[in-house]
Amino acid sequence: MIVKDAVCPFCGCLCDDIEVEVEDDRVVAVTNACELGTTKFMGEKRLKNPILRYGDEWKDITYDTAIRYAADMLLSAERPLLYGWSGTHGEAQCVGVHMAELVRGVIDNTSSVCHGPSILAIQEVGHPGCTLGVVKNRADLVIYWGSNPIDAHPRHLSRYTRYAEGFFLENAFRDRKVIVVDVRKTETANIADEFVRIKPGGDYAVLSALRAIVQGKTDTIPRTVAGVTREQLVRVANLCKSAKFGAVYFGLGLTMTPGKYKNIRNAIELVSELSRHTKFTISAMRGHYNVYGSNEVNTWMTGYPFGIDFSRGIAFYNPGETTAVDILARKECDAALIVGSDPAAHFPRKCLEHLADIPVVQLDPYPNATTAFCNVQIPVAVTGIDAEGTAYRMDGVPIRTRRVLSTDYLSDREVLSRMYALMQEAQER
Amino acid sequence: MKVTLAMKPAAKSFISIEAESIVPKNFLDGTDLSVWRGNRELRLDEVFSVLVEGDADRSEDVEVVLSGETFRLKRVGEYMDGGRITILGNIGMHCGNFMSGGIIEVRGNADGWLGREMAGGAIVCRGDAADYCAAGYRGGRKGMTGGTVEVFGSTGDFLAESIAGGTVTVHGNSGDMAGAEMRGGTLVVHGDCRRPGANMKEGSCYVYGTVQGMLPTFRKIGTVQHGGRTLIRFAGDLANRGKGNLFVKDYEYLD
Structure with missing residues (x-):
């Protein structure tokens, strides 16, 4: 028997297009799911x-x-x-x-x-978020900050961002830019248009610097901030400001590093600042x-x-x-x-x-x-x-x-x- | 009136005891008070040996002295508005929450949230204070609004978070993000600390030691003389409104 449109109970993506083949009350094959989801379905x-x-x-x-x-x-x-x-x-x-x-x-x-700090930050400054469908169809800029979806949420990229079709994007793969911010060059960083490498513990400083740059206060920013050059920060700020619709997805690289919920608060306040120039949203890459x-x-x-x-x-x-x-x-x-x-x-x-x-x-x-x-x-x-x-x-x-x-x-x-x-x-x- | 509360040795448990009833005012009506260990309500004399000497008509004349293993006691002095509490040893979380008057002296160390959302009065801690000393509550806009907190040891992270008024002085070092979201009041750290004044709006923060991981969004204004010290003055946090003052002896960026 084949069950269509099953929902994968692994990660926060909750993919709802899985096909599961069942024989004698055992799962024998899984289609559409990533490796993580398949393993869970086949679990014995x-x-x-x-x-x-x-x-x-x-x-x-x-x-x-x-x-x-x-x-x-x-x-x-x-x-x-x-x-x-x-x-x-x-x-x-x-x-x-x-x-x-x-x-x-x-x-x-x-x-x-995991994302407790994200909730603490949301309680302080609110959550300018949206559903994944909105990002899929509209976002022409996606930022993955301290998250590595290729390993942790494998189908996030194919269903909603990098490799997804977008209703309001003519050629989504070409028109959609991806920025990855992390302390090391992850698998996801390899497919990014722009990779920002931050020294461990430097996320808060980089977010503050970006907020100041978006407000036009570039002159006070030091030449490098936590390993990132001012030129790159200005380039990232400009990419964000010139996007039609931007979406930030952050992971535990931001919630569980020094500063914790203040990092998230800073990211949310950056998104609020960017929303004075264009449309920007932010959401957490939830795990379970x-x-x-x-x-x-x-x-x-x-x-x-x-x-x-x-x-x-x-x-x-x-x-x-x-x-x-x-x-x-x-x-x-x-x-x-x-x-x-x-x-x-x-x-x-x-x-x-x-x-x-x-x-x-x-x-x-x-x-x-x-x-x-x-x-x-x-x-x-x-x-x-x-x-x-x-x-x-x-x-x-x-x-x-x-x-x-x-x-x-x-x-x-x-x-x-x-x-x-x-x-x-x-x-x- | 002097009330001495000597904590009886705990039989087994490390479960903390919530004792918001221990405020000088309550002892004017006797010692028939209760405290909570987990979900169990206990009479005050089940937990403490209680000794009352003299009498008083107003809370200003009441002194409460706590001794024994008081590090498991939470919320002592919550909503205190007068009188004095002296803790001979260490004290648990939330000591002096919302206090508006009187004096609390901690001879040992204090656990998290010492003097949370305090509005007046004074807290003196002779030892170290843990995280969130003189801070606000989760999601709250304003932390401490008045009074003084003085810590002779060091403090943990998020010292005086969201402080909006009053004075906090730390004679040792402070941890990460001292004075985060500061919007008023005065914070003085005699030792070193990390990333002070993050996202501050207003108020003044002094660091007489070295600032590590100085945030890039503070504009250097010049040097000032302050109590015989030469300090570098910054305005910030420029990521926010940028009207706060940060004075530091020395600083290093995470560059």
Whole structure:
């Protein structure tokens, strides 16, 4: 059987033109997806049933036992941490927020270690953004700043920028200019019309310099700024000003380098400045396929996009204090529920030391690095493969992922709803 | 009146204790107060050995002394409007949030957001202060609007972010982006710091040491004499409105 127009649950591009060939409830071929997406669709070696750590061994347990274990763990904790959420669908995220409020815990998603700074900057100065379709059809200048789509979002270039057709561009490939700004010559830099190489940690200075140049204050700018010559800065500023429609896409090279959210704020303010001359937009290259969705769900339910602390009964938000890395490093939680992410593969050692000391339950289809820190792992269906649900693309467009095959696995939403029902019962008693 | 709060040793947990009830004014009505450890509400005497000496009619006459492992205590002195709090050791995050009067003295180090969005009064920290000392809140336009903060050690990053009034003095070094988004007030760093005054609109920032990674968008105006020192004067941040004053002893660009 061939499933057409499947949605790829890998990166924030959420490509919705995938063809998946299924035989005997297994994916045997994938067309249109990039290598990353294909690998995800073809993924195997899932956990068969929930497992419980028993001394030095793993014991197979039932879903009921595993769900009861997680509910009891969260209910008895003084400050439980509910982390992850980017690798699951919006319906499950909703249950997660309800659960965090009920047990008065902290709910945080992976944006606290990726584009959290982008959101902090947006909270300061707003977000002049647009959907990917607008960029595809109109943009004649695209800037990739601190992001490397060839490796991380492979089809971003072919679907929306460098290699895409544009409705309002006569010859998109020729008319569309691409500028890449990075600290090293990446694969994406090789296909750029202009490559700006910045010394590590120099993004803020270069953005400030560009803002001043766009305002016509070129004379005060030193001859070089963080390794970039003034001539190149002036050339880039002119390319931007003479574009009909410009779009900036930035990645973790900007959010996770010194200055963090101030880098993004500076980039947004550069875009605002350029919009006095022409049309310019800026957007984040979101990583997980539904990390944007977890920000959306959290925001509409609690008022804040990530790092929400319910311990006092109301939502309190302060990244740097109520975010997973900070809480774990300071040993400020006493239990953790991990859903749809792998913190053990990404967090600093100090955080993992605390994760090893507290009870941890993980919902994940596959054994991963976090499995080593778990007391219980509950395998679930994969959204977009054997579960369906809503995900948000990197530009904020909600897309319903489809189920391409059926298995007996419960979805994240089903497992979490049962957990939540147990908690409500216990609360009423 | 003197209230001595000696923290009882914590049995197991590193979970911080939110103690916004510890402000001099509240002790005028006794010590029947509560604090929070995670999602659990605790009586003040479950966490501290409480000793009250003398009495008082107004918060100006109340002194609160905190001792023990107070580095896990958050929000002490929040909305304080008079009196005195002395912390003999280290203090946790958000000490002196929104304070409008009185004095807080920290003999040890202070954690993040010391004196966040402070409007008046004075904070003295004898040790180091962590990130966001005298800063604003996430997404807020104005940080500190009045009062004084003096740190005798060093501070972390984003010192006095969005400061709009008042004076902040740091006798040691400061981290990255001191006085970012500054729109008023005075910031003095006796040691070195990185990228001060980023995107500043107004106000004055003095660095008596060396500025690393000096931003390219400050215009050099000349030298001035200041308290027996010769400082180089800059106007900026030109990326923004450019009406701020930055005075530095020495500087280097990331060129």
